[in-house]
Amino acid sequence: MVFARRQAKALAAMPNVTVATWFFAERSSLGGLLRSRRSLREAIARHRAGVLHVHYGTITALLSVLSSPVPVVVTYHGSDLNRTPGDGLLRDLAGRLFSQLAALGASGIICVSEGLRRRLWWRRGRVRVIPMGVDLEHCVPVPYLEARQRLAWPDKPWRILFNHRDSPVKRLDIARQVEACLRADGIDACLEVLRGDVSSERMPLVLSAADALLLCSDQEGSPTMVKEAMACGLPVVTNDVGDVRERLAGVAPGAIVERDPARMAEALKEVLLLGRRSNGRDRVVANMADARTLDQLTLELLRDRARPHA
Structure with missing residues (x-):
């Protein structure tokens, strides 16, 4: 959870904010959960925490809500409320059920997209929609030719990034079909x-x-890779999934198209032949989707829910 660590570090750097991070070490057995529960309560007492911010739902959020002596704010990211077939039927169902139950006891609820808010069974009116922002100080574009040279990438083929992370919902099979369509059309491009x-x-x-x-995912929350691509001026071709339509509003070149390999290949062909970087970085700034702005919104909610120290 790189983005969660980044946010914790960013919040800790803000005035009058103290952040301590804690992770569930054991979640696969009843004994492990009980030990984690005790460890969590000890950490809250040791750091004199006023609020607990939990990233992701599932058993982590539910146990936190049931165990924490201080208010809990849960941020839902996508795989906790969306179906995850790769986890197996039982684990998928249990994870989503635990996520929904955690929302009942949370003092604050954040969803990273409007679509995730609609997936909650209850308390939708209490939800704040706050995407995870992109760190513009970290995501700084490198000149195209310089970047290719540093990676030892030749001028051709064109490189199309696809973020898979061994997750079936990302649909590598469809991406490979898109790649095949491009090559059949004489476009010298490859999937990276x-x-x-x-x-x-x-x-x-x-x-x-x-x-x-x-x-070309089955489902997403608010895909970080899209926002990082925008910050680096990389054109994006995607199906209408998660919050991409909102994030990519006004961004060009790029396209949101039907999830059909031939249609996606045609959109990519247009982008590749145009040979231009996108205006995505400017749109991140204009839409206030940078990490600093969105972290501040998160901090405001955490402070509002925090229990004051005696």
Whole structure:
């Protein structure tokens, strides 16, 4: 959860804010959950916390709500409320049920997209929709040719990024069909599949060297990769999933199209032949979707829900 760590670090740097991070070490057994519960309560007491901010729902959020002596704010990111077939039927159903139950006891609820807010069974009116912002100080574009040289990428083929991370909902199978359609049309392009092996420090370089980003997911929350691509001027071609329509409003070149391999290939072809970077970074600033602005909104909610110290 790189974005959660980034946000914790950013909040800790704000005036009059103290942040301590804690992770569930054991979640696979009843004994492990009980030990985690005790460890959580000890951490809250040790740091004299006024509020507990939990990223993701599932059993983590539910146990936090049931165990914490201080108010709990839960941020839902997508895989906690959306279906995750790759987890197996039982784990998928249990995770979504635990996420829904956690919302009943939370003092504050954040969803990173409007679509996720609508997936909640109850308390939708209490939800704040706050996407995870992109860190513009970190996501700084590198000149295209310089980035290609540093990665030792030749001028051709065109490189289309696809963020997979071994998740079936990302639909690598469809992305491969899109790649095949491009090649059948004589477009010298290849899919550059990211499997979580690119560090956050190196990601801006990769985004700057690529020619387009492709998404064709079954479902998303508020995909971080899209916002990072925007910050680096990388055109995005995607189906209408998560909050991409809102994020990509006014961004060009790029396209939101039907999830059909031939249609996606045609949209990518237009982007590649145009050979231009997008105005995404300007749109991030104009829409106040930068991390600093959105972190401040999160902090305001946390402060509002926090229990004052005696």
